Amino acid sequence: MAYLDHAATTPMLSAALDAYTAAAREIGNPSSLHAAGRAARRMVEESRERIAAVIGARPSEVIFTGGGTEADNLATKGIFWARRDADPKRLRMVASAVEHHAVLDAVDWLGRHEGAEVAYLPVDAAGRVDPEVFAELVRAHGDEIALVTVQWANNEVGTVHPVPELAAVAAAAGVPFHTDAVQAVGQVPVDFAASGVAALTLTGHKLGGPVGTGALVLGRDVACTPLLHGGGQERDVRSGTLDTAGVVAFAVAVETTVQARLEYAGRVAKLRDELVRRVLAAVPEAIYNGDPEHRLPGNAHFSFPGCEGDALLLLLDAQGIYCSTGSACSAGVAQPSHVLLAMGADDARARSSLRFSLGHDSTEADLDVLLATLPAVVERARRAGAWKTPR
């Protein structure tokens, strides 16, 4: 077995799991006024402080959510609504063309239902947003822009965007900037305050915490209309009883991962480089996608010309090797990756891609398992690739 899909979800750190089970045994709603409630509240607030400390934010800026998708929706919709309500001519939404669907579909929804005028920032062949193109857009339309959202790092090809540079351009024009840093925290240096962004999304299960707990780090002065109405637990921006155990485990995972980042990134990037070298040696026609320099340490993304990504996935799965095409499914059907298409790949190349993502428990043995079967799998998938030919 070789688990090479850490970018989808990575195993919980044992410290986070221990913290979770310990906290889950305790009774108490953090909003309750009695002693049990206060004890739960204390665990939540300590967790908030731990997260804030390692990502360069103030505790009050950390808003717990039910994960990355909710945080992305809250940021894109909430800030858009607030900015438009403050000035009706701010209808422009600017997003990179390679956002995760949690951002892309939220922005698209704003365009279709809320009158937003959406502009997508193009990326280069490596998948990176060009700061010059962005600066030009801000110069031309700065006063009409409600929000800019550019991911810190791409979930498919692992490309890291120049977020602080882009955020500085936005800040100079008085435009709030949101970044989906779900893939970045714990992998590359992420400092909320230093980056100059107005809002930042992170989530637990990409860094060794539990699924279903995440956060939007929202600058204190950034207006944001709530998505969820109710008890107003999180700064009146997000309602819903806080998941104490989830939050505690999330904080342990964030803290552990960020503090161990330098050692982790060095080790995993080296392993990743080894994987890339071995894959390209075994399958010379494979195309290594993404940015070789500005890249997540655990990401290796390839196109295998002539192969269907989902055929490769099926064959590897049958050998106990777990990876991903990296792109979204629609009703279980793999779609050509919008990220690859935005990078200038054609439909066939976009469908022929496969993502291997390494994590904290990855070893050389995982590479051995993969490389033992990959050449034969690629060969077989290539022969199966002809199945689409009209009969």
Add this chain to the structure above:
Amino acid sequence: MSGGVDSAVAAARAKDAGHDVTGVHLALARNPQTYRTGARGCCTLEDSRDARRAADVIGIPFYVWDMADEFHASVVDDFVDEYAAGRTPNPCLRCNEKIKFAAVLDRAVALGFDAVVTGHHARLGADGLLRRSVDLAKDQSYVLAVLTRAQLDRAAFPLGDSTKEQVRLEAADRGLAVADKPDSHDICFIADGDTRGFLEKRLGSAPGDIVDGRSGEKLGTHNGAYGYTIGQRKGLNLRVPAADGRPRYVLSITPVTNTVTVGPREDLEVDTVTAERPIWHETADRVDCEVQLRAHGEVVPASVTVTPSGLTATLATPARGVAAGQAIVAYRPDPAGDVVLGSATITAGTRESANV
């Protein structure tokens, strides 16, 4: 795995037989919302989830394969074209011929699989002969008879020895939630079951005459000949009653003149059926056997003569409702299950003593 009970049990049996089984659900709709919904369906997102859940319970990998383009080209467009040409297609047969045992099979073989297993009710044993299911009411050999020898050699139908009732009981025993899911009956790509409406949307309105087969008299008009099927009695909406007061039936459809011809029941009777594109498994090219002329239709003794390009069946007793485009399937009666000898696509039904 459609998400129904049959394919779920077939997959489970294949696994029990020691095979390395992978579940595949076919995404056939370009837009899943446009295909039929709810318990009647086999192509909806809900059906896909049912299939996935069944695969979980059985303990096999599961994938959705996108065959929407192939299905549209080979089955849906063909369905419309056939009606436009005055014929009556069978889309389930076409789907077996072009999708399940062609596009799916080809891909599966290329990926290293040996065969396609389906939940069809038919028998295909070690002798390689395709036979009727033990459950004659559910028998699907008619829509499988189009398969060639090469296709049959890569097919497996584990349910042929069981009745539908037994399959449902077994599904319940296996803990498959689809055990009591209703059977699907209608054409999967026609969401509301309104075939005439579906065709009208695609072929447009094409008014023409409804004429009496014997007198040639114009009895009424229609909005499109594709809305009529040979043998149809209801929905003719003729204002002129027949002289003898008896019901009239659609006898034939003539696309060239866009005419629907009607007449009395006995004029529907044919005793000779000609067909094209034969798939023939027998060595003899002339056999006395039984033929079935439509899905779930009656069986008629006949003498069948086969040539490379076609097939002619002389029926021992006349048959009614023989429509071009349907399959004629020849069976040899057998106590161990009637054996499929071959099939072909009907081009015409005629009557030696015909007065039409």
